[in-house]
Amino acid sequence: MAVEKLCKNFGGVAAIVDVSFHLREGELLGVIGPNGSGKTTLVNLMTGFVRPDSGKVTYRGTDITGKMPYKIADLGIARTFQMVKPFYQLSAFKNLIIPLYSSRVKKLLGGRYGDRDAVAIDLLEDVGFERDSFVPYKVASSLPHGYLKRLELARCLALRPDLLILDELFSGMSMSEVASTLPIIEKLNQEGLSIIMIEHRLKELFRICHRVMVLNFGERIVDGPPREVMENDAVKKAYLGSEEEESNA
Amino acid sequence: MRHPYPNPPPSRGRARVGGGRVSMKLRRERLDRGIKARCEDIFALSSYREILYLVIPRILPLAVLLILPLMKGVVGLYWIKVMVITCAIALLALSWDLLASVGLISLGQALFFGVGAYLTGYLNQRFGLPPFLTIPLGTLGGAFISTILLLPVLRLRGVYFAIVTLTFPLLLTRFIETTKILGGTEGMSALSPLPNLWVEVYLPVIALLIALFVFRRLINEDYGLVLQGIRDNDRAVMSSAINIYWFKIQTVFLAGLVGAFSGAFMTHYYRFVGMPAFSSDYSILPLTAAVLGGVGTFAGPTLGAFILIPLSEVLRAFGTLRVVFYSAILIICIVGLPEGVFHYIQRKYHQFERMVNVE
Numbered sequence: 069m070a071v072e073k074l075c076k077n078f079g080g081v082a083a084i085v086d087v088s089f090h091l092r093e094g095e096l097l098g099v100i101g102p103n104g105s106g107k108t109t110l111v112n113l114m115t116g117f118v119r120p121d122s123g124k125v126t127y128r129g130t131d132i133t134g135k136m137p138y139k140i141a142d143l144g145i146a147r148t149f150q151m152v153k154p155f156y157q158l159s160a161f162k163n164l165i166i167p168l169y170s171s172r173v174k175k176l177l178g179g180r181y182g183d184r185d186a187v188a189i190d191l192l193e194d195v196g197f198e199r200d201s202f203v204p205y206k207v208a209s210s211l212p213h214g215y216l217k218r219l220e221l222a223r224c225l226a227l228r229p230d231l232l233i234l235d236e237l238f239s240g241m242s243m244s245e246v247a248s249t250l251p252i253i254e255k256l257n258q259e260g261l262s263i264i265m266i267e268h269r270l271k272e273l274f275r276i277c278h279r280v281m282v283l284n285f286g287e288r289i290v291d292g293p294p295r296e297v298m299e300n301d302a303v304k305k306a307y308l309g310s311e312e313e314e315s316n317a
Numbered sequence: 318m319r320h321p322y323p324n325p326p327p328s329r330g331r332a333r334v335g336g337g338r339v340s341m342k343l344r345r346e347r348l349d350r351g352i353k354a355r356c357e358d359i360f361a362l363s364s365y366r367e368i369l370y371l372v373i374p375r376i377l378p379l380a381v382l383l384i385l386p387l388m389k390g391v392v393g394l395y396w397i398k399v400m401v402i403t404c405a406i407a408l409l410a411l412s413w414d415l416l417a418s419v420g421l422i423s424l425g426q427a428l429f430f431g432v433g434a435y436l437t438g439y440l441n442q443r444f445g446l447p448p449f450l451t452i453p454l455g456t457l458g459g460a461f462i463s464t465i466l467l468l469p470v471l472r473l474r475g476v477y478f479a480i481v482t483l484t485f486p487l488l489l490t491r492f493i494e495t496t497k498i499l500g501g502t503e504g505m506s507a508l509s510p511l512p513n514l515w516v517e518v519y520l521p522v523i524a525l526l527i528a529l530f531v532f533r534r535l536i537n538e539d540y541g542l543v544l545q546g547i548r549d550n551d552r553a554v555m556s557s558a559i560n561i562y563w564f565k566i567q568t569v570f571l572a573g574l575v576g577a578f579s580g581a582f583m584t585h586y587y588r589f590v591g592m593p594a595f596s597s598d599y600s601i602l603p604l605t606a607a608v609l610g611g612v613g614t615f616a617g618p619t620l621g622a623f624i625l626i627p628l629s630e631v632l633r634a635f636g637t638l639r640v641v642f643y644s645a646i647l648i649i650c651i652v653g654l655p656e657g658v659f660h661y662i663q664r665k666y667h668q669f670e671r672m673v674n675v676e
Contacts, residue, residue: 137555
């Protein structure tokens with residue numbers, strides 16, 4: 069996947085300014101930056117929810133700039149939402165039946181398309197729902213936040229994506245939930261799934277990612293392996309403020 | 318996990334007050350009947366009585382609808398006519414409910430009705446086609462034209478669909494009035510009648526039952542799940558690689574089929590079609606029937622229509638006061654039972670309640 073010189077203005081606010089990066093197959097890219105730096109906007113631009121003002125997004129050679137989200141998802145790019153968007157009135161199990169109804173899954177499952185129920189239960193188990201309890205059948209509005217986040221992940225995995233974009237998956241999850249979900253993501257990446265992770269929990273992120281990109285005020289400041297990024301002065305300034313600002317405050 | 322009691326005696330609302338001196342607080346407890354298994358739509362049956370328990374509420378209205386016309390000697394021709402009109406409105410209410418299930422609130426069912434009606438009338442008058450050809454063609458063509466007309470709105474989110482459906486019938490009415498096509502203000506009259514009384518009565522009834530069955534099955538299948546997903550959260554559905562616009566188009570077409578059939582049939586029933594085919598009555602009555610009966614369950618709008626239309630006929634004896642009574646009853650029903658009559662009945666039937674002491 070390649071993103072070239074993306075720009076997006078919302079009214080007078082430059083949300084994304086001239087951002088470019090590459091993602092190789094099988095890579096796990098972390099995207100970090102202070103709040104408001106445009107990380108979610110970047111994901112929206114890549115997945116078709118927002119049209120960029122200029123720039124191009126290509127995936128495996130095809131130009132996907134500004135295409136409709138369902139077409140982009142059809143190509144194999146799945147994303148989670150920062151504010152979880154499950155179907156609140158349906159049970160967790162039925163939440164997964166919906167993405168399994170898409171034509172992409174139909175093509176991938178082939179003859180096993182009728183086994184959607186079994187596939188849904190397997191998916192829920194994969195992300196950490198207990199299999200033989202009634203938790204999968206509980207209505208989504210009654211599930212705690214950690215489960216909803218994992219349901220988002222399961223919804224993405226239902227599409228059998230080739231590129232997974234996680235928008236702050238671990239925000240709001242307890243330490244134990246993070247500890248149980250992190251190996252799942254690591255395993256997915258080792259099996260060949262390319263992942264882009266937006267995260268604030270840097271300790272966990274740096275443990276599994278190959279490369280990190282830092283955004284600040286819509287611009288990409290640094291791009292490189294985790295260790296380099298952590299030492300970088302510009303990154304520290306973005307997160308913590310420079311020394312002059314501290315002494316003024 | 319919930320363990321429902323097996324086959325307990327249904328004690329409804331009988332208070333059990335423990336002790337004489339101490340006044341206990343009572344609360345209403347609702348339990349599912351013993352035949353319900355873990356999920357909502359799976360039942361575990363173990364006796365003929367339980368099978369009957371599930372079957373009778375479905376068979377009984379079916380039987381009444383089918384047998385009532387046969388008893389026209391007892392019931393009287395007037396009420397048979399009322400039943401036909403009720404079926405037409407019920408069809409429109411069903412199509413409204415389908416659109417509401419996908420998130421499109423239509424304030425203009427008269428659009429489907431009128432387009433189907435006019436197309437049928439036109440085919441009959443201009444080409445002389447008999448009813449058994451004009452009605453199917455009018456239904457299909459009406460649905461097709463309505464879908465094309467509503468196509469641009471389906472890309473928008475929010476209230477725009479409601480606004481456009483509200484204004485389209487008015488637009489088409491004025492258009493016909495000014496251009497004087499399709500009969501203008503006088504409409505097309507002396508159209509062919511339906512072959513005999515049995516067709517007149519049973520055609521809408523059978524169509525209603527088919528539509529009810531098909532829609533209920535559709536909404537309970539995975540297709541209906543996707544529709545409800547589009548209603549609740551269309552961004553999530555879009556990011557699940559599903560083309561929501563195509564689903565919306567399909568839904569509008571299906572709803573249009575049912576609505577246009579209603580119009581097509583009524584054209585040949587009245588042997589006339591004119592500007593009243595687009596009147597707001599045909600938009601408001603189905604909507605009210607659907608809200609009264611319970612949005613989302615297709616049996617609800619049908620039930621609502623069968624309550625509302627005969628009620629308005631019964632009240633006709635009061636003259637103009639009838640509107641007052643009518644509105645009062647509507648308001649009481651909607652405020653008292655916001656979930657709808659059908660949901661209420663279903664809940665009472667499937668669960669039993671009793672008062673238990675607060676612990």
